[in-house]
Structures are given as C-alpha cells and as structure tokens.
Amino acid sequence: MRKLVTVLMNIVLLIGAIQEGKSHGDQPLSTIAIHKTLFELNEEAYVKASPTVLGTDGRHSDWVLVEYSSPHPSEDDWIGVFSPADFNASSCAAETDYIDPPRLCSAPIKFQYANYSNPDYISTGNASLKLQLIKQRADFSFGLFSGGFFNSKLVAISNRVVFQNPKAPVYPRLALGREWDEMTVTWTSGYGIDFAEPFVEWGITKEDRKRSPAGTLTFGRNSMCGPPARTVGWRDPGYIHTAFLKELWPNSKYTYKVGHRLYSGALLWGKEYEFNSPPFPGQDSLQQVMIFGSMGTAEVDGSNEYKDFQHASLNTTRQLIRLLQGTDAVFHIGDISYANGYLSQWDKFTAQIEPIASTVPYMIASGNHDRVWPNSGSFYHGLDSGGECGVPAQTMFYVPAQNRAKFWYLIDYGMFRFCVANTELDWREGKSNTTS
Ligand SMILES: [Fe+2]
Numbered sequence: 001m002r003k004l005v006t007v008l009m010n011i012v013l014l015i016g017a018i019q020e021g022k023s024h025g026d027q028p029l030s031t032i033a034i035h036k037t038l039f040e041l042n043e044e045a046y047v048k049a050s051p052t053v054l055g056t057d058g059r060h061s062d063w064v065l066v067e068y069s070s071p072h073p074s075e076d077d078w079i080g081v082f083s084p085a086d087f088n089a090s091s092c093a094a095e096t097d098y099i100d101p102p103r104l105c106s107a108p109i110k111f112q113y114a115n116y117s118n119p120d121y122i123s124t125g126n127a128s129l130k131l132q133l134i135k136q137r138a139d140f141s142f143g144l145f146s147g148g149f150f151n152s153k154l155v156a157i158s159n160r161v162v163f164q165n166p167k168a169p170v171y172p173r174l175a176l177g178r179e180w181d182e183m184t185v186t187w188t189s190g191y192g193i194d195f196a197e198p199f200v201e202w203g204i205t206k207e208d209r210k211r212s213p214a215g216t217l218t219f220g221r222n223s224m225c226g227p228p229a230r231t232v233g234w235r236d237p238g239y240i241h242t243a244f245l246k247e248l249w250p251n252s253k254y255t256y257k258v259g260h261r262l263y264s265g266a267l268l269w270g271k272e273y274e275f276n277s278p279p280f281p282g283q284d285s286l287q288q289v290m291i292f293g294s295m296g297t298a299e300v301d302g303s304n305e306y307k308d309f310q311h312a313s314l315n316t317t318r319q320l321i322r323l324l325q326g327t328d329a330v331f332h333i334g335d336i337s338y339a340n341g342y343l344s345q346w347d348k349f350t351a352q353i354e355p356i357a358s359t360v361p362y363m364i365a366s367g368n369h370d371r372v373w374p375n376s377g378s379f380y381h382g383l384d385s386g387g388e389c390g391v392p393a394q395t396m397f398y399v400p401a402q403n404r405a406k407f408w409y410l411i412d413y414g415m416f417r418f419c420v421a422n423t424e425l426d427w428r429e430g431k432s433n434t435t436s
Pocket residue numbers: 017020024293294335367369
C-alpha cells in the first residue's frame with residue numbers, strides 16, 4: 001500500500017499586529033471637531049441630493065449627486081454625509097463635550113471639500129459632488145458646512161436619500177470553523193431576531209440544498225470603552241449573524257445564500273455566492289494562503305482623504321481579488337478596518353472586502369487599532385482603538401476560538417496547522433489570555 005507521506009507543518013504566526021512604534025495617523029473622520037459645530041442655517045443656501053432612492057437595481061452601493069449653493073462660499077467649506085439622516089443633537093452621549101446651544105453629536109460617515117469637483121465654487125457659490133454610498137441600514141442626508149473642520153457651522157441640510165431595502169442582509173464573510181469540515185458564514189442586516197429568523201441556504205453546487213439557522217449578535221454604545229466610539233463615532237452596528245455549515249465534503253464547490261424568514265412567513269434573500277470546501281487534513285494537497293495586516297478602508301470617490309490615509313487599501317483589495325483564484329484562505333492578522341472608533345467604517349470595510357470574504361475564508365487576528373484602550377484589559381495602554389477595545393472586531397468577524405475576545409485559535413487545513421496568537425492581551429506565561 002502506498003504510504004501517504006504527510007507533512008504536518010506547525011506554523012506559528014505571532015500575530016496581533018505587533019505593537020507599532022507609531023500609529024498610522026489619525027482616522028480622517030477624527031479631523032472634524034463635530035461636537036463644536038454651530039447651527040447657522042442660511043435660507044439662501046441649499047443642498048439637494050438625487051436620486052432619493054438608491055440601489056433600485058438591487059446593488060448594495062450606489063452613486064448620489066449632491067448639488068449645493070452658498071451665498072458666502074469659502075475654500076474650507078465642506079460637505080458632510082450623515083446616516084441616519086436625522087442627525088440632530090438630541091442623542092448626545094454624556095461623555096461628549098456638549099454644551100448649549102445644541103451641537104452635532106454624530107460624526108459624518110464621510111466628508112469632502114465643497115470645491116473638490118468645481119474649483120470655481122469660491123466665486124460662483126455653486127458646485128456638486130458625486131459620492132458613493134453603501135447600504136448600511138439607515139437613510140442619509142448631506143450637510144453644507146462653513147468654517148473648516150475645527151469651527152464648523154452648518155449652513156444647509158439636504159433632503160434624505162435611502163437605499164431600497166436598506167436593512168437587507170449584506171456583506172457575507174466566510175471563516176473556517178473549529179473542525180476542518182466546517183465553514184461559517186457571518187453577515188450584517190437590520191433585522192433582529194424579534195423580526196425575522198436568520199439562516200443560510202446551502203449545498204454542493206447544483207445539488208440539493210439545506211438550511212442552517214444562524215445566531216445573532218449586536219452591541220450597544222455602552223459596550224464601547226470610550227470616545228469617539230462611545231460618543232460622536234458611535235453608529236448602530238445593526239445585527240451580525242453567523243451560521244455554521246457542517247460536515248462538508250472535501251474539495252467541493254458549494255453554493256450559499258443568506259436569508260431571513262419573517263414571522264409573517266415571507267423570505268428575504270441575500271445574493272448567491274460560492275466557496276470551495278477545505279481538503280481532508282493531512283491529505284497530499286497544495287495550499288495557497290494570503291497573510292497580511294494593517295489594511296483599512298478607503299473611498300473610491302476621493303472623500304475622507306487625509307494625509308493619504310489608507311488609500312492604498314483599495315490597491316491591496318484589488319490585488320487580493322486578482323489573486324483569489326486558487327487561494328485557500330486569507331489571514332488578515334490585525335488592524336482590520338482602522339475605524340478607530342468611527343463605527344460607520346466597519347460597514348465600509350466589510351463592503352470593501354465582500355468580493356474576497358464571500359468567496360474564501362477571511363480569518364482575522366487582533367491588532368492595536370482594533371483592541372488597545374487604557375484599563376480595558378489590553379496589554380498596551382494607548383488610545384489606538386478609538387474606544388472600540390476590540391468589541392466591533394470580535395463581533396463583525398467569526399474566529400474558531402472558545403472565547404472570541406481572546407483571538408487565540410488553531411486551524412487544521414490540508415497540509416497545515418495554522419496557529420493564531422494575540423499580542424494585544426497579556427501573552428506571558430501563566431496568563432490565561434494565551435488559551436482559547
Ligand atoms: Fe497597523
């Protein structure tokens with residue numbers, strides 16, 4: 001009998017995006033002192049956005065035309081995009097530097113200078129922008145501000161625009177499970193378990209399908225450890241669902257789509273995707289994995305630019321998509337979205353990686369920009385996570401650890417055992433953080 005030669009490789013990836021000597025710069029949204037904004041609405045100024053309904057062709061991203069006019073244009077005027085559209089001051093969190101008169105207590109989800117596309121805005125007072133929006137459960141509105149980013153004054157507010165089916169299930173991300181023959185599917189929606197039951201319909205491509213139920217997680221503002229995540233950066237993360245697809249046949253192509261069964265009996269569906277199941281462990285096979293850290297997210301419309309912050313993430317994402325064919329898994333080993341406490345950016349990130357994460361397992365580890373916050377249990381004590389203290393990262397992505405907050409786990413995949421460690425918690429001998 002032919003002897004199977006199996007090579008067990010123990011690869012220890014000392015992960016967690018080893019604490020960097022310096023941060024990657026500020027999150028662009030943090031450059032706006034939104035809580036100091038004053039209301040100076042001017043009847044002669046306006047902002048209008050069209051179309052008012054986005055994604056009518058079923059797409060989860062769409063373009064909006066924002067047209068505006070100001071009687072006193074200035075080169076530091078800017079347009080802010082807000083979501084939900086009603087961004088008044090009534091929900092100011094206690095920790096926000098909040099004093100009368102009412103100020104804005106929610107950061108925009110993106111911003112751009114008013115003269116970005118029309119340099120003659122300074123003389124004419126008229127200009128427009130084309131901005132890309134993504135489906136993230138709520139509606140949107142647009143504000144025209146004067147006074148730059150530090151002494152902003154809200155001059156005009158637009159009509160609201162909204163995606164068709166804004167709460168629809170979006171941005172599925174695969175992850176390997178605790179057993180070699182298990183794949184997990186995690187996605188985001190606006191439907192809690194009081195409204196609908198989440199599930200995945202799946203099976204070997206062109207064969208019978210079955211349905212597996214999903215668990216649902218979310219987190220509240222009080223789960224954040226500090227500002228801005230707890231104050232101006234807070235945005236409701238929606239509901240995060242995870243289903244476990246078990247007893248997969250090895251090396252097979254599977255088709256899946258996520259869904260929600262409303263208690264009325266109606267079904268809401270996500271899009272259909274495919275993935276390849278893992279090979280049998282130890283069986284002679286070739287693996288190709290991509291391992292990287294510190295990617296972040298950026299805007300294709302040129303907004304949110306600040307010191308070229310993370311713009312390269314678009315190039316990296318494009319390159320990852322080009323290399324997807326033949327790739328078994330992706331390991332993004334920390335510093336995931338660089339939301340840094342501006343929660344809207346987690347939707348942006350999961351939308352950006354959708355072509356990758358919906359097709360191959362997207363395994364994450366913890367980085368300083370995901371986890372570090374003083375007195376929150378992190379080993380380091382900087383402000384790098386912007387108050388997130390790891391909660392969004394560990395909720396938005398599944399990892400096969402007993403305790404997902406700890407990010408220590410191992411995966412047997414084909415010829416490899418991948419061991420993922422975490423240097424954001426105390427990893428020293430005798431500390432319980434080093435077990436799963
Ligand atoms: Fe980094």
